[in-house]
Amino acid sequence: MLKKAIGGCVLAISVACASSPISSERLAASEAAIRAAREMGAEKVPPASLHLQLAKEQEEQAKKLLNQGDKKRADVLLIRSQADAELALALAREAPARAEAQRALDRVKQLEQTAQQ
Numbered sequence: 001m002l003k004k005a006i007g008g009c010v011l012a013i014s015v016a017c018a019s020s021p022i023s024s025e026r027l028a029a030s031e032a033a034i035r036a037a038r039e040m041g042a043e044k045v046p047p048a049s050l051h052l053q054l055a056k057e058q059e060e061q062a063k064k065l066l067n068q069g070d071k072k073r074a075d076v077l078l079i080r081s082q083a084d085a086e087l088a089l090a091l092a093r094e095a096p097a098r099a100e101a102q103r104a105l106d107r108v109k110q111l112e113q114t115a116q117q
Helices: 003-019 023-038 046-065 070-114
Strands: none
Touching: 003 023, 023 046, 046 070
């Protein structure tokens, strides 16, 4: 019974380790997220620009850690880098949508004032 429990734990740990992406996959995901944020114009939107810069810095630090053989810390930084880049992308997408919504609201107010006259 104890051997089955230990065997189950070993199997669970090995499956968990095997299913986690390797550093090169995380690096590629981080790079793709940074590229997408840049292409969406995140550098021109102040809050997005901040998160994009953080993503780039974290990616650079992760590359240094990978070169030093510290995969665990590098993976954590790459996860953070990807998350910051994805946030930058979302903020960059939000800015034009918010501006369009404001223009529509202004137009509605203008039409209301015209209708009242």
